[in-house]
Amino acid sequence: MKSIRKFDAVPKLNGSWKFLDDYSYQGMIFGQLLYSTCHHGIIKDIKFPAGFDLQEFTFVSAKDIPGENIVPEPECDQPFMAEKEVFHYGQVIMGITHSNLRILREFIKKTGVEFEELPAVTDIKECLDNEKNAFGKELTIDHRNGQKVDPTWIYHHKIYYTPHQEQAYLETQGMIAIWKPAEKMMFVRGTAQCPFFVKSGVESIMGKAAEKVEFETSEGIGGAFGGKEDFPSLLAGITALLSYKSGKPVKTVLDRSDDIKITTKRHPSRIEIKSWTDPKSKKIRKIDIDYRLDAGGYQTLSPVVLSRGVLHAIGGYDIPDSFIRGRLMRSNTPSNGAFRGFGAPQAFAAIEAHVENIAADLKIDPLEFRLVNLLRKDAEFPTTQLISEDHLYDCLQRVIEKSDYQKKVKEFKKWNETHKDKKGIGLAIGYHGGGYTGNGEKVLNSEIKVIIRQDAMVEIYVSSTDMGQGAHTTLAQMFFETIDHPREKCRVQLPNTSKTPNSGPTVASRTIYIIGNLLHDLALEIKAELGFENLEEYVASHQTEFPQEFRRNFIPDPSVQFDEETYQGTGYKDYSWAACVTEIYYHADTYKVELTKNWSVLDIGKLANPKIAVGQAEGGIVQGLGYGLCEFFYKPGFGRMHGFTDYTLPTSIDIPEMDIEFIHTDSEIAKGLGEIPMDFPAPSVRNAVLFALGIQINEYPMTPERIFKSLTADER
Amino acid sequence: MDFFKPANLEELLLKMQESSENRYLLAGGTDINVQIKNGLIKNAEVIYINHLAALNGIKETETEISIGATTTYFDILHSNLIKKHLPYFQASLDFFASPILQTSATIGGNIANGSPTADVMPLLLVLDADLKLISKSNSRKIPVSDFYFGYKKHVMKPEEIIFKIVIRKNAEEGYQHFYEKVGARKTLTIAKVALAGLKKEKSGKIKEIKLAVGSLNEFARRLPKIEAYLLGKTVTEIDYNKIDELLNLEITPITDLRSDKEYRYHVCANLIRTFLNQ
Numbered sequence: 002m003k004s005i006r007k008f009d010a011v012p013k014l015n016g017s018w019k020f021l022d023d024y025s026y027q028g029m030i031f032g033q034l035l036y037s038t039c040h041h042g043i044i045k046d047i048k049f050p051a052g053f054d055l056q057e058f059t060f061v062s063a064k065d066i067p068g069e070n071i072v073p074e075p076e077c078d079q080p081f082m083a084e085k086e087v088f089h090y091g092q093v094i095m096g097i098t099h100s101n102l103r104i105l106r107e108f109i110k111k112t113g114v115e116f117e118e119l120p121a122v123t124d125i126k127e128c129l130d131n132e133k134n135a136f137g138k139e140l141t142i143d144h145r146n147g148q149k150v151d152p153t154w155i156y157h158h159k160i161y162y163t164p165h166q167e168q169a170y171l172e173t174q175g176m177i178a179i180w181k182p183a184e185k186m187m188f189v190r191g192t193a194q195c196p197f198f199v200k201s202g203v204e205s206i207m208g209k210a211a212e213k214v215e216f217e218t219s220e221g222i223g224g225a226f227g228g229k230e231d232f233p234s235l236l237a238g239i240t241a242l243l244s245y246k247s248g249k250p251v252k253t254v255l256d257r258s259d260d261i262k263i264t265t266k267r268h269p270s271r272i273e274i275k276s277w278t279d280p281k282s283k284k285i286r287k288i289d290i291d292y293r294l295d296a297g298g299y300q301t302l303s304p305v306v307l308s309r310g311v312l313h314a315i316g317g318y319d320i321p322d323s324f325i326r327g328r329l330m331r332s333n334t335p336s337n338g339a340f341r342g343f344g345a346p347q348a349f350a351a352i353e354a355h356v357e358n359i360a361a362d363l364k365i366d367p368l369e370f371r372l373v374n375l376l377r378k379d380a381e382f383p384t385t386q387l388i389s390e391d392h393l394y395d396c397l398q399r400v401i402e403k404s405d406y407q408k409k410v411k412e413f414k415k416w417n418e419t420h421k422d423k424k425g426i427g428l429a430i431g432y433h434g435g436g437y438t439g440n441g442e443k444v445l446n447s448e449i450k451v452i453i454r455q456d457a458m459v460e461i462y463v464s465s466t467d468m469g470q471g472a473h474t475t476l477a478q479m480f481f482e483t484i485d486h487p488r489e490k491c492r493v494q495l496p497n498t499s500k501t502p503n504s505g506p507t508v509a510s511r512t513i514y515i516i517g518n519l520l521h522d523l524a525l526e527i528k529a530e531l532g533f534e535n536l537e538e539y540v541a542s543h544q545t546e547f548p549q550e551f552r553r554n555f556i557p558d559p560s561v562q563f564d565e566e567t568y569q570g571t572g573y574k575d576y577s578w579a580a581c582v583t584e585i586y587y588h589a590d591t592y593k594v595e596l597t598k599n600w601s602v603l604d605i606g607k608l609a610n611p612k613i614a615v616g617q618a619e620g621g622i623v624q625g626l627g628y629g630l631c632e633f634f635y636k637p638g639f640g641r642m643h644g645f646t647d648y649t650l651p652t653s654i655d656i657p658e659m660d661i662e663f664i665h666t667d668s669e670i671a672k673g674l675g676e677i678p679m680d681f682p683a684p685s686v687r688n689a690v691l692f693a694l695g696i697q698i699n700e701y702p703m704t705p706e707r708i709f710k711s712l713t714a715d716e717r
Numbered sequence: 718m719d720f721f722k723p724a725n726l727e728e729l730l731l732k733m734q735e736s737s738e739n740r741y742l743l744a745g746g747t748d749i750n751v752q753i754k755n756g757l758i759k760n761a762e763v764i765y766i767n768h769l770a771a772l773n774g775i776k777e778t779e780t781e782i783s784i785g786a787t788t789t790y791f792d793i794l795h796s797n798l799i800k801k802h803l804p805y806f807q808a809s810l811d812f813f814a815s816p817i818l819q820t821s822a823t824i825g826g827n828i829a830n831g832s833p834t835a836d837v838m839p840l841l842l843v844l845d846a847d848l849k850l851i852s853k854s855n856s857r858k859i860p861v862s863d864f865y866f867g868y869k870k871h872v873m874k875p876e877e878i879i880f881k882i883v884i885r886k887n888a889e890e891g892y893q894h895f896y897e898k899v900g901a902r903k904t905l906t907i908a909k910v911a912l913a914g915l916k917k918e919k920s921g922k923i924k925e926i927k928l929a930v931g932s933l934n935e936f937a938r939r940l941p942k943i944e945a946y947l948l949g950k951t952v953t954e955i956d957y958n959k960i961d962e963l964l965n966l967e968i969t970p971i972t973d974l975r976s977d978k979e980y981r982y983h984v985c986a987n988l989i990r991t992f993l994n995q
Contacts, residue, residue: 110756258755589987590897590984590987590988590990590991591897591899591910591984591987591988592980592984593899595903631901631902636974638972639973639974640974642974646907647974647975649901649902649906651902652815652902652903652904652905654903654904655902655903704901705899705980705984706976706977706980709977709979709980709983709984710977710979710980713979713983
């Protein structure tokens with residue numbers, strides 16, 4: 002597999018590639034959202050400002066919806082627009098259009114909504130600490146073995162908190178809708194990860210008013226990271242309704258400030274862990290994990306995040322007796338949603354900190370403690386799924402070796418004895434199940450299509466989107482490299498729900514793992530069926546057979562069985578594995594943690610495109626380091642952030658040199674990559690702080706203010 | 718909003734004579750444009766001044782360096798004249814914003830905007846810089862330390878503008894110096910705490926000491942009580958409890974979305990200590 006250049010690299014650099022806001026249509030007007038500034042309340046009155054001609058505007062609210070006022074989601078509980086009651090800040094009340102965007106923005110800014118305020122939960126801890134806020138279905142994984150707790154075992158009970166995280170995609174949310182009354186057809190174009198989700202969102206709001214709905218993505222999608230999984234359905238629905246009512250093409254692009262305020266974020270979590278460790282064998286004998294997520298105002302897709310969260314909650318450890326409980330908690334804040342990692346980064350932030358805390362309390366070397374308890378081949382997950390490979394161990398060994406971890410531990414300890422500033426080094430491990438959870442891929446039943454033209458051009462039709470991660474390059478590559486076809490003669494087509502079969506959403510590290518491998522298999526199948534050595538030559542000599550269409554569906558592995566009620570069985574058929582070491586320099590005067598180096602070793606199986614794989618790993622590790630070091634979205638007493646002035650993303654100079662290595666690349670299969678780089682870096686930063694300062698900070702991120710508070714609390 | 722672009726300095730000063738309730742001079746616009754976009758500046762008269770050559774540029778006399786109000790940080794960071802005479806000033810400004818903002822943000826704008834976190838202020842304060850203010854009928858020079866008297870409040874008359882910033886060529890010569898800007902990340906960040914310091918020692922005793930802080934009060938200021946306490950002391954004679962006590966009288970840090978007051982106070986105290994032991 003070669004490191005070929007992304008096919009969209011040049012057009013993106015020279016500006017010819019179109020992002021959503023680059024599209025314009027004859028007669029197009031602008032849409033924007035009027036949303037709630039009240040956390041919980043009854044809408045009493047909406048007062049439009051004087052000095053505007055209301056005839057120039059089009060308004061849609063819940064009562065204008067011809068279909069259903071429900072955004073299709075795993076849990077269908079969120080309306081497109083509030084009816085009488087708003088449940089969170091940022092809940093959409095109306096969609097409004099005008100031909101002039103500036104006038105429209107000014108009009109909305111001056112529009113006053115009067116609320117009768119009701120009690121609201123807006124503080125993260127207030128939401129997560131109070132069990133009464135739990136809503137939706139509770140998940141449990143019960144792998145208790147009835148063994149009695151030995152009185153010599155050492156009990157640890159800690160609570161870990163993780164904050165929101167903002168996806169910070171470069172291109173904000175945007176949709177264009179064009180109503181074609183003659184055909185009763187709604188065409189929507191947008192920046193989104195999941196074309197068929199958007200289509201069903203528009204179908205839901207339009208109901209019988211539209212006979213056909215078609216969604217096509219914009220040519221370029223400027224980043225998503227999960228943030229464009231479900232919110233686009235809501236935006237597309239309202240924009241479609243605006244076009245339906247106004248009769249004109251409508252473009253709704255959120256400005257950065259609205260995007261940050263009202264769209265989904267990573268769920269804040271509270272993870273309470275109780276564990277019992279045998280000090281003689283250094284084995285964790287029993288563990289009890291209470292995993293809670295702040296879902297925001299509605300459940301939406303949070304049950305699925307919760308599911309992945311509980312399935313990764315035990316981390317990379319072989320603990321014979323375990324009980325995991327997962328709950329969603331409701332708050333009056335915008336619904337949280339998908340973000341790279343999808344419940345797993347929270348899980349590893351907690352378990353990796355917990356393991357480090359036990360090792361510190363029992364004065365055991367954290368590496369040794371991990372090795373004693375590590376999830377090795379033939380051990381089992383709490384779901385009873387057997388581990389079929391020892392690759393987590395291999396990742397850990399390799400990263401220890403290449404970072405010279407043990408030598409540095411000694412050196413740093415010695416250095417720290419004589420310096421006010423401190424050096425730290427932290428370990429963390431992680432894994433990520435590829436594809437949809439449990440039976441999800443079977444249910445999705447993804448289908449792909451390939452058309453071979455008379456000039457031997459291969460057109461690939463899949464609903465996977467390229468949002469900058471390079472998916473359309475690697476997907477094409479998995480087809481053309483399999484049959485030695487020239488790269489110029491193989492292109493993934495722009496996803497369009499009328500032309501592309503439903504190969505599922507671009508989420509869950511499934512794009513290469515499910516769709517890429519399907520393309521690889523289809524290429525082999527076509528080759529066998531037609532019996533060619535060289536496709537170009539074959540097409541040239543069999544012109545009458547072309548164009549020819551080929552399809553293939555996902556074939557589930559019959560051994561993959563998962564019980565959605567008991568959470569027993571195969572959570573994920575294949576796992577990617579990783580381990581990392583992060584080095585820090587702690588500045589005593591300013592309580593600041595400076596990242597100095599990160600080594601990460603990952604097993605994602607076969608690499609579809611090594612350069613793109615490294616790019617994915619680097620990007621995810623940067624997001625993971627930011628999650629551990631400086632990113633948070635809410636401060637008690639001061640509320641939520643309003644933009645990038647306050648929300649602190651690390652810049653390139655805050656990010657240390659990264660040494661990334663993939664192992665077991667000679668594997669048969671390409672496994673998931675998208676999410677795993679995000680899962681493990683944060684706890685490695687946190688554990689390096691514990692190494693440097695000897696303090697156990699159980700709340701992320703490691704801001705200097707938090708370190709200062711922990712240090713001074715210790716003095717008191 | 719009412720925009721005006723004067724043809725030359727003369728026309729600007731004439732325009733400034735007219736009374737106006739709500740007037741902004743726009744040079745680099747790195748903060749004002751954001752405030753306009755966010756509706757914090759409304760229905761104002763905005764006068765564009767970036768093109769006025771008379772306000773721009775770095776010049777020298779025998780004893781002084783003058784920096785025109787609309788000179789950008791990029792120009793200051795790349796000036797050989799500043800590098801030669803004021804290397805500490807120049808190197809410290811490297812922490813200002815990002816390369817992109819450095820090319821449009823101006824030194825006069827940074828001062829006139831009046832933010833308590835303005836990066837240049839602690840430096841100008843320890844360098845004992847002067848500001849030359851001009852109007853149609855008058856011109857005066859004031860020490861930079863006299864410029865502010867409250868949050869975003871300054872002593873300029875409605876018809877006055879900042880003409881240039883004047884720094885003595887030997888302002889940092891022979892001093893040990895210190896500058897630290899503490900933000901949420903290494904760059905492109907708003908200071909939570911900033912400390913600038915200059916000191917001279919003679920036979921082990923502090924002979925001269927200048928300390929200035931940003932982001933800790935309604936406006937950047939010197940720490941005269943601590944300076945007075947330190948004068949004439951050797952490093953071992955310094956009682957840090959006394960310094961902490963005096964610091965409490967000189968700074969009024971706040972807790973906000975960005976940071977906490979206790980943190981800001983302690984970081985400032987730590988930085989002063991580190992500088993004194995340097």
